[in-house]
Amino acid sequence: MTPSKQTRTLNEQQDVRLKQFKIAAATYALAFPLLFLAHFAALISWPYALASCALVLIINAVFFGLFTSGANLKFEDASLTHAQTSAGIFFVMFVAYGFDHDRSLVLIWCFVVLLFGVFRFKTREFVVTTLVILAGYAAVINLLMTFKPQTVNVYLEWFQWATLAMVLPAFAAIGGRISALRAKLAENNAELVTALSTIQVLANHDTLTGLPNRAMFNDNLQQAIARATRSSTQLALFFIDLDHFKQVNDTLGHPFGDSVLREASRRFSSLTRDGDTLARFGGDEFVLLVENLRDTSDVHAIAHKLQSVLEQRATIDSHEVNLSASIGVCMYPAHGDNAQTMLANADIAMYQAKSAGRKQYCVFSSGMSDQAAEKYQMETALRRALEEDRFRIHYQPKIDIASGRVTGVEALIRWEHPELGLVYPDRFIRLAEDTGLIIAIGRWTLKEVCERARAWDEMGLPPMIMSVNLSASQLMHADFVKDCAAALKAAGRKPELFEFEITESMVMQNPEHATKLMEELRAIGVRLAIDDFGTGYSSLAYLKQFPVHTLKVDQSFVRDLPHNRDDVAITRAVIAMAHSLKMNVIAEGVEREEQLALLTAEGCDEFQGFYCARALPENELIPFLKGRNSGHRGNVTSISAKHGG
Ligand code: C2E
Ligand code: CA
Ligand code: CA
16 A cells, blocks of 8 residues: 555544544533433432533543544554543443432443444453443442432342343343444455455556556547547557567566566656556557657657667566567557557558568558458468368478488478468468467477378388478477477387478577577487578587588579589588588489589588479378389489479
8 A cells, every 4th residue: 555545544544533432422412401401300419410511521622632633543442442431431420429319310321332332342342341330330339328328229229230230241242243243344345445446457457567458558549539539639559569579488488578578568668758558468569559649750759769768788587688679550540540440550560560570660551451461361271271280291302312312301391272272381481480370380290290200110111311390489489399209209200210400590590599409309319400501690610519410501502503603612611511510411402413413523412302302292202212212222313293382
């Protein structure tokens, strides 16, 4: 609770106490007319009646002083219930002593005094008060017998005492019960109030960052649009998505991911002005709404600031991280006239910024929505393809140049699209990576190739190395190595008969981390290859560290062999270097005999390419392999099939 809230409730409590005291004081006030009436009824003499009135005034003045000065707060029970009831009892006893007969009339007031205890007392305290009353009355009787014996009918007084002694405990018990119920009610009420306010906060805020959530933001946006319409002003909506957050989460764990989100939220908050709304939409998405935009150029300044505040270096939980975001901007009224359209368009612009290479911002334009629609359709179709089992693996043989034997196959995925026909991975792997679907697709692929490889072993085909391509996000996924080990174990095949192809650029994104993962993969026994070698920028220093068996020379260097002198030089250098590092070299994309001749001359170990075979579906691969095993061994046989994509 904030200090100001605390003082507020303290003041409220003091007000309640004062109010309760005023009720008590009003009850005392009734004593004045009654005492006068009693005097006229010859029940009490003037001196006693006046003394009683004075007593009332003194008692009330003392308590009033205590409550208004705040002195009551120094006591454990700031309501001074005990003191008040004791004073009340003392007053009643004083009047009873003053009465000359019919004291039972006065004693009735004891019940009124007890009733005040209902605000505070537990049953035990009621009983104590009851005993005080009985003791008080007993004392009064004794004093009367000593000092005013002529007014006392001893039997009657003790009869009255006995009646009180029977009735008061019952009254105390009931009072205690009422008081307990009242306390319980107050407690439930307090719980309800806290629960209600918690629910309200939870329903409207994100628990991680404390920012407004999607529901609250949608409300705010609608109201802001209404305001902007009335005042003919502009709004800007910034849709912010952190770059590579999934990877951060997968590699460094969710608690760390949470810290990153909190840090991002802090940084964005530092930029907001009064009237701006910053919200977290879930995941790594934030939105910022800026009202009363004077100039369109402000949008660029704000987007720029959002990016630079995030890109400042930071150490989070003792990890150094480089954060960046892709931002989509949508403006009212230019790009949408309702909350839903504005959010959708800001999202589209954000995706555009992602596709443009991340770490950028894009302002929405109408052409974007067609592209987005197409991409969305593709994504939905891709998801469905996974559910409907529409992926296929084709296998491209790898040939040992010296012996002409097939050493293995590379598994290449295809999508059998109901309308588009066979779709090649170039058209969907990137999208699968962006949407995270690659993890599920990768799992499916691994399971599929494990099953097929095992089936071929059982058919009696010579054991071959099965090469599988990996995506960066797949490799970086926290469970990848574990999943792999499980899949390979289930395949019941030697892990050395699997090779994972990892591209050079994937490895170079984060060489230390990639090396660690590669070592873990090596530990489960699989082989590793660097794919598309020569297109990235790996330094020799790193290459030496990578625990890989194979380097795959990228197709782009093979394409113009043997005529392009640069490519010849590069190919020669790569082969020499790989051999010096005790790695196997394989050339990709060999389509012509002259290419193979040069590679043979340079000492390349293996090749892949249309010159020998394209990637084949299983039903074509098996006859191909059988054909090569019986007879053609030792010769490279060209088959005329052409790459379809
Ligand atoms: P990549 O790993 O470099 O695969 C080689 C690509 O070159 C394949 O294209 C293959 O069909 C093609 N190719 C093979 N021989 C020749 C040739 O002689 N001439 C020419 N012009 N092309 C040849 P594909 O199957 O379309 O695959 C493209 C890329 O998609 C692959 O490049 C790989 O990076 C990725 N990919 C394929 N399957 C998977 C997969 O299961 N998972 C992941 N993550 N990526 C995959
Ligand atoms: Ca490959
Ligand atoms: Ca390649």
